[in-house]
Amino acid sequence: xxxxxxxxxxxxxxxxxxxxxxxxxxxxxxxxxxxxxxxxxxxxxxxxxxxxxxxxxxxxxxxxxxxxxxxxxxxxxxxxxxxxxxxxxxxxxxxxxxxxxxxxxxxxxxxxxxxxxxxxxxxxxxxxxxxxxxxxxxxxxxxxxxxxxxxxxxxxxxxxxxxxxxxxxxxxxxxxxxxxxxxxxxxxxxxxxxxxxxxxxxxxxxxxxxxxxxxxxx
Amino acid sequence: xxxxxxxxxxxxxxxxxxxxxxxxxxxxxxxxxxxxxxxxxxxxxxxxxxxxxxxxxxxxxxxxxxxxxxxxxxxxxxxxxxxxxxxxxxxxxxxxxxxxxxxxxxxxxxxxxxxxxxxxxxxxxxxxxxxxxxxxxxxxxxxxxxxxxxxxxxxxxxxxxxxxxxxxxxxxxxxxxxxxxxxxxxxxxxxxxxxxxxxxxxxxxxxxxxxxxxxxxx
Numbered sequence: 001x002x003x004x005x006x007x008x009x010x011x012x013x014x015x016x017x018x019x020x021x022x023x024x025x026x027x028x029x030x031x032x033x034x035x036x037x038x039x040x041x042x043x044x045x046x047x048x049x050x051x052x053x054x055x056x057x058x059x060x061x062x063x064x065x066x067x068x069x070x071x072x073x074x075x076x077x078x079x080x081x082x083x084x085x086x087x088x089x090x091x092x093x094x095x096x097x098x099x100x101x102x103x104x105x106x107x108x109x110x111x112x113x114x115x116x117x118x119x120x121x122x123x124x125x126x127x128x129x130x131x132x133x134x135x136x137x138x139x140x141x142x143x144x145x146x147x148x149x150x151x152x153x154x155x156x157x158x159x160x161x162x163x164x165x166x167x168x169x170x171x172x173x174x175x176x177x178x179x180x181x182x183x184x185x186x187x188x189x190x191x192x193x194x195x196x197x198x199x200x201x202x203x204x205x206x207x208x209x210x211x212x213x214x215x216x217x218x
Numbered sequence: 219x220x221x222x223x224x225x226x227x228x229x230x231x232x233x234x235x236x237x238x239x240x241x242x243x244x245x246x247x248x249x250x251x252x253x254x255x256x257x258x259x260x261x262x263x264x265x266x267x268x269x270x271x272x273x274x275x276x277x278x279x280x281x282x283x284x285x286x287x288x289x290x291x292x293x294x295x296x297x298x299x300x301x302x303x304x305x306x307x308x309x310x311x312x313x314x315x316x317x318x319x320x321x322x323x324x325x326x327x328x329x330x331x332x333x334x335x336x337x338x339x340x341x342x343x344x345x346x347x348x349x350x351x352x353x354x355x356x357x358x359x360x361x362x363x364x365x366x367x368x369x370x371x372x373x374x375x376x377x378x379x380x381x382x383x384x385x386x387x388x389x390x391x392x393x394x395x396x397x398x399x400x401x402x403x404x405x406x407x408x409x410x411x412x413x414x415x416x417x418x419x420x421x422x423x424x425x426x427x428x429x430x431x432x433x434x435x436x
Contacts, residue, residue: 087347090354121339129305136308
């Protein structure tokens with residue numbers, strides 16, 4: 001639970017910056033379902049995930065959604081501090097998909113440190129570069145993978161995350177993850193069922209042939 | 219032509235960093251059609267565009283392309299220096315669409331300065347945040363705009379860039395910009411022609427009704 005352990009560059013910082021951090025960071029429990037960040041107006045600060053799961057997603061004008069990436073234990077959430085960077089001119093939403101514990105570095109403290117410390121400024125660069133890599137992967141998926149591959153990939157990932165074959169998720173929720181319409185998801189899931197890959201019931205998708213699903217994903 | 223004028227943070231740097239830069243930057247002429255950067259192995263350095271036009275694009279395994287963004291006068295190209303940042307794990311290609319003049323800050327000089335100067339490290343952050351914004355815009359376009367809107371937008375932009383209504387561009391080149399297949403472009407252009415928006419000839423697309431094209435783009 002020690003902050004120093006969760007902030008990878010902590011030991012490289014000089015003593016005064018370490019104590020500035022230690023005297024201002026705080027732990028927060030975020031219950032599952034909480035909407036953490038809606039736009040740049042709520043600028044929480046830098047979040048360090050102790051445990052849990054955050055979903056970072058984008059919303060279209062007419063209410064569609066797409067998951068940009070997810071954050072797990074020991075991941076760092078930069079976009080909850082996006083107001084620091086004036087060139088970030090897009091809105092991401094962040095919500096807790098599970099009960100999540102985070103360390104929060106308040107925004108003014110992080111801003112002060114970024115302007116003072118090359119270690120922190122370059123570390124921020126590295127986090128942004130990681131997220132950039134996630135986003136470029138997403139573009140490749142959207143453009144050059146067919147929808148059956150993306151859906152298969154999503155079901156496999158979800159099954160791994162939850163460590164089970166029965167997924168309690170609606171077609172609409174899947175559509176929100178993949179940036180498409182509910183009907184498109186329903187049609188493809190029915191095709192998957194006909195092919196024996198899944199079994200569908202109300203609010204439930206059971207993976208019945210993970211091997212075939214994996215083959216689709218190649 | 220003065221470097222100091224093209225590097226926005228120059229005046230904020232201390233004298234020793236200014237002279238390090240001035241003694242190492244150099245001007246380079248890049249002829250139209252040059253492939254500047256293919257993957258992280260060619261790590262040129264930071265480019266400051268004096269004049270011209272660079273295209274930053276991604277390539278799929280089976281040879282498709284999509285334009286991620288373009289750089290014009292006074293823009294700064296960060297991904298030609300991507301080897302500095304270990305967390306950038308994707309390959310972008312950069313090519314010159316026109317004869318282009320650039321200032322180049324060699325990679326080792328930029329790296330040294332990033333580790334030493336919070337001004338340069340934070341400036342790098344700002345450039346990356348700008349490109350991130352471009353990429354998020356692209357995702358929105360791909361996901362939530364229909365292909366006729368994207369094609370109309372591309373033709374309008376291209377016509378503005380070249381300041382003329384007659385565009386010398388092949389359907390394949392357009393497909394490379396928009397990340398799709400040539401046939402898809404040809405089909406939509408024929409539809410545009412039937413609707414009186416464009417006139418098609420060999421290697422040429424003439425915009426005949428810019429107003430209608432603009433309406434499509436809304």
